[in-house]
Amino acid sequence: MPVETWLIFVISFMILGSIVALELKDLLSSIIAIGIVGLGVSVSFLFLQAPDLAIVQFLFEIFALIILVRAFIKKDYHQEKPSRVNKILVGVTIITLIAVFFLSVNIFKSLPAFGNPLMETSEYYLAHGAKDTGSANLVTSIILDYRAYDTLGEITVLFTAILGALTIVRIKSRSKDSVEEQL
Amino acid sequence: MTVYLLCFILLLVGLYGIITKRDLIKIILSLGIMGYAANLMLILFGYKSGAIYPILEKGVTPEIMVDPLPQALVLTSIVIELGITAMLVALAVRLFEKYKTFDITKIRRLSG
Numbered sequence: 001m002p003v004e005t006w007l008i009f010v011i012s013f014m015i016l017g018s019i020v021a022l023e024l025k026d027l028l029s030s031i032i033a034i035g036i037v038g039l040g041v042s043v044s045f046l047f048l049q050a051p052d053l054a055i056v057q058f059l060f061e062i063f064a065l066i067i068l069v070r071a072f073i074k075k076d077y078h079q080e081k082p083s084r085v086n087k088i089l090v091g092v093t094i095i096t097l098i099a100v101f102f103l104s105v106n107i108f109k110s111l112p113a114f115g116n117p118l119m120e121t122s123e124y125y126l127a128h129g130a131k132d133t134g135s136a137n138l139v140t141s142i143i144l145d146y147r148a149y150d151t152l153g154e155i156t157v158l159f160t161a162i163l164g165a166l167t168i169v170r171i172k173s174r175s176k177d178s179v180e181e182q183l
Numbered sequence: 184m185t186v187y188l189l190c191f192i193l194l195l196v197g198l199y200g201i202i203t204k205r206d207l208i209k210i211i212l213s214l215g216i217m218g219y220a221a222n223l224m225l226i227l228f229g230y231k232s233g234a235i236y237p238i239l240e241k242g243v244t245p246e247i248m249v250d251p252l253p254q255a256l257v258l259t260s261i262v263i264e265l266g267i268t269a270m271l272v273a274l275a276v277r278l279f280e281k282y283k284t285f286d287i288t289k290i291r292r293l294s295g
Contacts (some may be wrong), residue, residue, distance in 0.1 A: 003232070004186055011189040011223075015196060020215045022200045029207050034212050037193075043218045048226050049236040049249045056261050057222075064215070065267055071272045072208060082205075086203075093202045097195045101188075108187045110197035115232030123251045126237065138237040138248070142255035154259040161266030168273040 003047050004114060010047070014040035031068045035061060052139055186227055194220035207275045207285040211268065218264045222257045229253035 017036030024030040038061035045054040112118055119126075125142055135141040143151050197220060200213030209227030235243065235249040275285065291293050 008184050018196045049232045050254045060261050060265050071276050090203050117229050117250050119250050122250045136239040138251045139254045158263050158266045161270045165270040165273040
């Protein structure tokens with residue numbers, strides 16, 4: 001079967017999985033169901049000839065599952081409470097999103113067709129990458145040589161996000177300590 | 184073309200979740216779905232039909248390789264997404280400790 005058929009199958013499965021994950025009432029089940037989408041993306045990366053990305057996406061999925069389950073499993077209210085769902089908001093949102101979808105069809109028609117990318121910059125990287133950087137894996141040669149400053153900036157963003165998460169979690173423990181000291 | 188549209192539908196499902204859901208965990212999961220769809224879309228743009236992965240081997244010429252540039256950019260983007268998810272989860276846990284709920288409408292009412 002051609003790659004496009006496989007991709008249509010996998011992405012349709014991912015859309016179904018994401019709708020199920022969003023509509024399930026039990027939050028733990030929806031966290032598990034979101035794994036369908038992540039692992040589907042991983043399989044799609046394999047079909048699209050990106051093995052590095054498939055491995056990274058797989059690891060991301062496992063770590064995200066661990067973080068989400070670890071953070072939310074101890075909470076008593078892990079059942080979503082039946083709340084008065086604003087039906088008008090849901091209806092208007094669905095109609096608007098369907099309109100956005102049909103209006104955007106022309107944009108996707110104007111893009112280069114699937115399987116024929118514009119490879120103006122990448123042709124240079126592919127032709128000269130091994131000679132310039134000495135790396136057999138051309139993705140690595142782009143990350144660590146041609147676009148090293150981009151990678152530095154992205155690592156800074158990652159560092160800031162982790163620092164922010166640690167700070168937010170740490171405020172709790174420090175305030176608890178101070179309360180205990182006051183007591 | 185069909186693949187692009189399906190991937191765009193996945194992005195819209197994530198947007199739908201962000202707009203209509205009231206539970207903070209569902210909103211974090213919807214953001215994750217949008218991130219998956221954006222990454223997948225970028226890799227779809229770089230696929231060349233019949234090409235192989237961009238790793239040099241014996242008997243492989245650069246003409247039959249897929250576009251390595253989106254792969255390099257998405258590789259770091261996935262890792263950043265993990266950091267952002269961790270930060271959002273930390274924020275949600277802190278909000279739960281303060282308000283004892285994940286419902287965003289109740290959080291708004293208590294703060295006012």
